[in-house]
Amino acid sequence: MYLYFQRLLIDRVRKFLQEQYGLDLPTVVIEQPPKVEFGEYALPLSFELAKRLRKAPRKIAEELVAGIGKIPGFERLEVAGAGYINARLCRAEAALALIKSEFPSLAADRRKILVEHSSINPNKAAHIGHLRNAILGDTFVRLLRCSGYPVDVQNYIDNTGVQVADVVVGFRELEKKTKADIEALIQQPRFDYICWDVYAAASSWYEEDKKNLDKRAETLHAIEEGNNEIAQIADLISTAVLRRHLETMDRLSIEYDFLPRESEILHLHFWDLAFRQMKEKGVLYLESGGKNSGCWVMKRPSALNKKPDELTDDDTKVIVRSNGTVGYVGKDIAYHLWKFGLLGRDFGYCKFYRYPTGVQCWISAMKGEPKHPHFGDVSAIYNVIDTRQAEAQNTVVEALRALGYTNAADHYTHFSYEMVALTPRCASEMGYPLSEDEMGKPYIEVSGRRGFGVKADDLIDRLISSAQKEVDIRHPELPDDERAAIATQIGVGALRYFMLKFTKTSVIAFDFKEALSFEGETGPYAQYAVVRATNIFRKAGLTPEQVLAEAADFGKYLEGETGNEIWEVWLAASKTSTVLEQCITTTEPAYAAKHAFQLAQLFNNFYHRHHILTEADPARKHFLLATAAIARRELISLLAVMGISVPPVM
C-alpha cells in the first residue's frame, strides 16, 4: 500500500516537473518525515532544484505544491522547513486500501532463479557460521518466492575435497577404524559430532609431523580415483554427515531442492567441457615462465585495470596446475556454466531426502532416475557465500564475462556476508585454549581445523531447552507435546531472528548471553506481539478476518494525537511490501528483521495504551480490533518470510 501511493506521488511530481520546467529527473528522492503529523512522504527535491532553477528552495516547493494540486488518495501537499514538500495521505482511504491490499508480484518473467546456500563441507557437524549462511540463504529464498519468483535451492556438496580426506585419515590412521567400524558409527544419532573431533585430531596430527601430510595426499588421490575402499569410506562418511546437515537445517525449516556434488562434476567431466571453451576463447593461457610456469592461468579480477606490462605472477590465478589437475576455481567455473545452461552437459538425478512437508530433495548422480525435475539453466543466480571467498567468486564471474556470457555474468550475484566469530570470552568459556594475543582480539574466528566453534545442534538444543523452561512455568496446564512444540517455535524464532538482525557487512561476535536472549530486539518479542493480538480475538470470539471484512470509515479515529499514535501502527504495517522489495533489491534480509521489530514495538505500545475488549463505543472497538488485525497480519507474513512461525500461546 505504502509503495503504491509512493509511486503515484513520484509520477505526479515527475510529470509536473516535465510540463512546467522541462526537467526529466531520473530519480525522485523520497523519504519519511520525522513525525507522522507532517505526513507520510517527504520530498527534499526543492534543494536539489534550487541551483538549476535559480530560485529559493522554499519558493520552488510552493510552486510545486500549488501546481501539482490534488492527487487521488492524498489529503494535501504542504511546504515545510526550508523547502521540504510533505505529502499527507488521506488516512481513511489508505487504511481501507491496506486492508484490501494483496501482495504485489514483482516477478517479471517466469524463468527460474537459483539460490545456492549452506554448501557445508560434509566432514563434520555444522556450526554457527553455517547457520548464518543457511538462515540468510533460506530467508532470501522465502523473499523471492513470496514475491512470485520461481526458485530452486541448491546446496553444493564438496564430497571429494581435502576436508573429507582429513576425516578419512583421522578414522583410519588415528582411530584405526575399519570400514565396518565406520558403518556402525554412522548409526549413532550424531555421527557428525564424532567427525568434528576426528577432524580436529587429524589436523593437529599433521602439525606434529609434516610427513603425516603424505597420508592426506594419498587419501585425496584415492578418493578422486574412485572404485576403492578409501573412496567408499569417504562416500560413506560424507553421505552420512550430509544427511545430518539436512536434519539440522530441517529443524529450522530449511529445505533444499538439489544437492550437486563435486564427485559428479569430476566424474561427468564437466571441467573438460569448460576447459575446451576457455581455451578456444583465449580466457585461459599457458604460462611459459615465472613461478606459475606450465600452469593454465587467468588474470585476477583485482588486476583487471592493470596494463599487460604491469602484471606480475601475483596478478594471475592458477586454474590448471602444472601437473594437469584442475583447482577449485576451475571446477566452480564449470559448475556455473552448468547453472546458466551454458555447459552442454547435465547431472544425473536421484532422490535423496524427503522432507516432512513433502518436498523432495534430489542429489546428483552418475546415472540418475529416468524421471526427474530439471535443475540448472536459470536466468539468475545468488550464491550465499561469505566474504572471504569474494575474490574466487569474482574470478568465476570474470571467466563468464570473458567467455562472452555477459548476460549470465550480469545476473550472477555473490550474496556476500561477514563471518560469525566467537568473542574471546565465549571461546575461553568453552574451554578453548587461546594465546595472549588472541585474548586481546575483538573476536576469534571459528575454526573447524582447531575444533573451535559452537555446533549448530548444540545451540538449537540450548535455545529450545531454555524456551522450554519458560513455557513450563507459564503454561503448566498444557500437555507435554504442545509445550515442546511451542518451545521449539520460540527457540527457532530466537535463532533465526538473531542471525538476521545484523546487516551482512557486520561480523557477528557470537556470545551466548545475547543469542539466548528472548527479550528486547529478538524473535520471541515479535512472536509475542502476534500472540497478544491473537488472544484478543480469541477472547472476543471473533476472527481477525471477520473484523477486516467489515471495515468501515475509520477517518475520525485516525485524527488528533491519539489518532496519530494509532496511525503509526497502520503506516508501519503498510510498509511491509516496500521493505520486502528493498530486501530483495539490496540482498539484505536485515531490513525485514528490523521492520518486524519496529512493527511489533508499535503494536505492543498500542496494546498497552488501548484496552480493546473493554472499549464501550462499538464503532471505536471495531476500529481498535481492525488495528490489531492489521498489525497481526503483517507481522505474521514478515515473520514467515524470515522462517519464523508463531506459537498459539506463549
Added chain:
RNA sequence: GGGCCCGUAGCUCAAUCGGAUAGAGCAUCGGAUUUCUAAUCCGAGGGUUGCAGGUUCGAUUCCUGCCGGGCCUACCA
C-alpha cells in the same frame, strides 16, 4: 606490498540515493499490573559518528590523507 570490509552511547548494533533534533536493544537507575498474560510498557542518564582536510545549501553517509582492526592475496578447497 596489492585488493575488499569495518570504526557511531559502557556493550551489541541501526540510520533507506547526501536531508529536518544521529536511533534501537542490552546493561544501570527509577516507575507501571484487581485489565486482552509483565517474554510487556513508561521515564532517566549516556554521543566531538576514529583523526585531519575537501566537496555541498546540508556529510555518520561522497572524495583525499592518516590512525586502528579484520579478511583475502597457495600449483588448498
